[in-house]
Amino acid sequence: MTVTLFIPCFVDALYPRAGISMVEILERLGHTVVCPEEIACCGQPPFNSGYHAEARAIATPVLEKLADAEAVVIGSGSCGAMVKNFYPELFKATRHAELAKQVAARTWEFSDFLVSKLGVTDLGAKFPHKVTFHDGCHGLRELGIHKQPRALLANVRELELVEMTEVSCCGFGGTFAAKFPMISTAMGEVKCASAAETGAEYIVSSDSSCLMHIQGLLSRQGKPTKTISLAEVLNHQ
């Protein structure tokens, strides 16, 4: 299969290892990976702030580039939800309405693609650490992804998964983190405390944006817990 990989803007700039791991995993599974260089962002920041015209200005070329893709795989639940759930709304009653629906139907979040589309749960990875998994809220509630990353982690050699008792948002929320920094920080602190309770060395997530927020707090507060993307864990030998 030819997989069109959509690497979100912050993964491209800040967490290339996550994207590289996705490419390597998909290629190891025998698929052809293409990655349109013109695509940088899905348009979620303006969309979530209510600026639909500005969001469409970013999303329209994205949609056109993805028009012929066999399968679109996005390395983030949040951006995945944007393309899968919100593009049809954003392009409603525009000339791209039909295309938005078609692309949405062919779009997958990375862990969902591996498990639900390809039927793969064992990637032969080894990661000898105790980890906990953070569900990004968009992946969890917009896309309903919960079992998929856990099915993948269950087959990672020497990995011990300990769940957090509290399922809560990390407090990132895109521009929310900058518009209401103290609320966002308080939410992040609650998240970090839940993760610390598990005794995990690593917090793993499908969403690098959540990890950026969590790691930002952990580093500032001098906490030893580390963060790593799911793709990197799955690509670890």
Add this chain to the structure above:
Amino acid sequence: MSTFVSDFKTRATEKAGDLRHRQVIRTALRGYEIVRDKRKAAFQSWESARQAAAETKWEAVNHLDKHLEALTAKLEARGTKVHWASTGEQAREIIAQILRDKKARCIIKSKSMTSEEIHLNHALEKEGFTVVESDLGEFIVQLRHEPPYHLVFPSMHLTRGEIKDLFQKELGDAPSDAPEELTMVARRVMRQKYITADVGFTGANFAIAETGMISITENEGNARLTAALPKTMVTLIGIEKVLPRFADLALFLPMLATAGAGQPMTCYNTMYSGPRQPGECDGPEEWHVVLLDNRRTELLADAEQRDALHCIRCGACLNVCPIFRNVGGHTYGTTYSGPVGAVITPHLRGLQEWKHLSNASSLCGACTEACPVKIDLHHHLLQNRRNASASEPAFFERLAYQIFGIVANEPAFWSLAKKLGWLTQPLQKAVKGSALDPARAWTKTRDLPAQPRESFKDWWRNRK
């Protein structure tokens, strides 16, 4: 910036960093999700129950005119006086006039968020009436001259120790901080008030169109006494509380208790169908029901967000909301706080003045998942943002997105932006968290990740 926004930001910043407050609320809600989930499991299918409840409310709200007329006809047939109030001001005047006519001095009240919405106590006290809240939590916040902190748990922000001190100061009696003993103190005070009150005032959880009944749910029995002892009873109810059929209560009563407090059923569920009838030995001689619109019909006119009128005020969305849990109920500055408050307040009180509540969300969706009547809460927050930005765009914010769009759409610009980001890292470190730092909102409490020299796209290009 309007005072509503700046007040919200100031209070939110203060409360979010208040570790004691955070602990008190976490303690108060500890176990809520566990007992709630246990009660949910007692339903044959909680998801089907939610769907059925949403459909019933959809039917109720979409034929509101018909149901309200049926309700009124039935209530009037049994001698109840029904009043229609378009605004809070009208409702206050109707109620005050009833009290004047009755030459009342003291009013005993059971819990009613709708009366908070129209600031009834304040208006009545200004006219010289004595108003006593009889719900224990409401009684406590009334003693503190505070509005309720939470739709269902008005004093959840207070510890027993604080309540003991309050009772000692205001009532001169607080033997210990044991909840039972404190309840007995409140009970002694209130029993006197029930006897002397001229008018009993209640809110309502549901109104049944089919039978002309008002349904009141409570745990303390205070609403029953409020409705039973005084000669005159007044009930204030928002028009969206109507349900088509009596049988609908079979779903809504356990659902309200489960979603709101993790109870199988609230302790007392009473249906009122009229004042004392000939031959009956108790109950009020007169019953007035005030039906309040107060801009609910404007929400009704909004096809996209009409389902917000489904709300049964269970408080489930507040309980699970990470924003509410960190900033607390008073920070909102509104009667209805939490996610549902953020959704409806812009409709009830003005979008531009209250849009900040819709922005103060990470859009995590925990509220929508928790809502028993399936209000699409967090998507409504997005719609409020869209409506607010469309009618009054913020100049610099829009400009920033326009510039971001140009950069994101042109690979050469995007590469350049990444290069600049990488090159200026030493500078970013030097100003980190200071007034000179453009990313200060982030860096004041959080580190930024180190940006690698080679981006994903650099790697991809080099590899090819």
